[in-house]
Amino acid sequence: MPDRPARVRVVLAEVGRPRAADRARIDLAEQNQVGEALLRGLIRAQFALAVRLAVVVVIGLGGLPLLFAIAPSVTTVKILGVNLPWLLLGGVSFPFLLAVGWTYVHLAERNDQDFTALVQRHDS
Template identity: 60%
Template sequence: MTAPPPPKPRTRVVLGELARQRSVTQHLTEQTQVGDALLKGLMRAQLALALRLAVVVLIGLGGLPLLFHFAPPIGHTTLWGVNLPWLLLGVAAYPFLFLVGYAYVRLAEQNERDFTALMKRDR
């Protein structure tokens, strides 16, 4: 009678190792659950950025009427013959919105560069 063959050593399989067997690009092109999670993460980061900057705009522009209401002397101040509320809401609002838009574009591009770097790093 022959002796049974020795048992094979056990291998431990971890989900992260399975996910790394494919590249990120493959996960995205094949629309796997991992690729879907990566895309949702990018979209969530972009949405969070948009919401944060929307709050900045709401506080920056929406807070001005409250400031004028609760501090009437500021609302009645004039500069160069024009009421301060008109200057802030009618003139200064546009550079403010431009700067917020510029910041959004730069930060959104940074999110996309980080995502692209993740894809390139995995190759």
Template identity: 55%
Template sequence: MTGPQRPIRQRVVLAERRGARMVRTRVEVAEQTEIGAAMIGGLIRAQFGLAVRVGLVVVAVLGALPMLFALGAPGEMVVFGIRLPWLLLAVASTPFLYAAGRVYLRLADRNDHDFTELAED
């Protein structure tokens, strides 16, 4: 006769590690704990830095036009009966500003997506 048999040991997992972490991160962001506030602060800093960089590029490109026109020759050129400075400011600047806006939106969406992945992982 053998003694009483012990039951086979089973490992009990209360929660999946990945899921528990995801819920905890969402709660920290939603409740504005120190970690959640730091994460949101990082997103705000990233979005602000992006806005400043895109803004500086736009100001540099459009700000260089008056310097170009002050050189003399480009400022006096006539294309299609319109002086070149007016043509560049009226026609060429609009697609440039549109492109800068599209680039900013794409990069801002990427920042938001990265933040969402960070909060969910």
């Protein structure tokens, strides 16, 4: 028999097959059970953060009228010629809301980074 060259195996199906490293991204895109669980965890974390900061705002700003109703003598206090209720509700409330908003954005971005790290760790 004549010498034959070694056989070469050509497989085209492997080109389109996803790598194991892309599995979590595929799960998210296809929204199968794993992807839904990952997304549900992110949504739950973001919602819990929003609720906690909403409670801070309600207690912080909603507590002021309650304080004024319980202790009416506080309403007569003047600082630099301005009544304390006006100062608190008109001046301090805006920096307070800005601080709460900045905190929300910062913590929401951290949640997103944690989610990305989880997906990448799940991939490898």
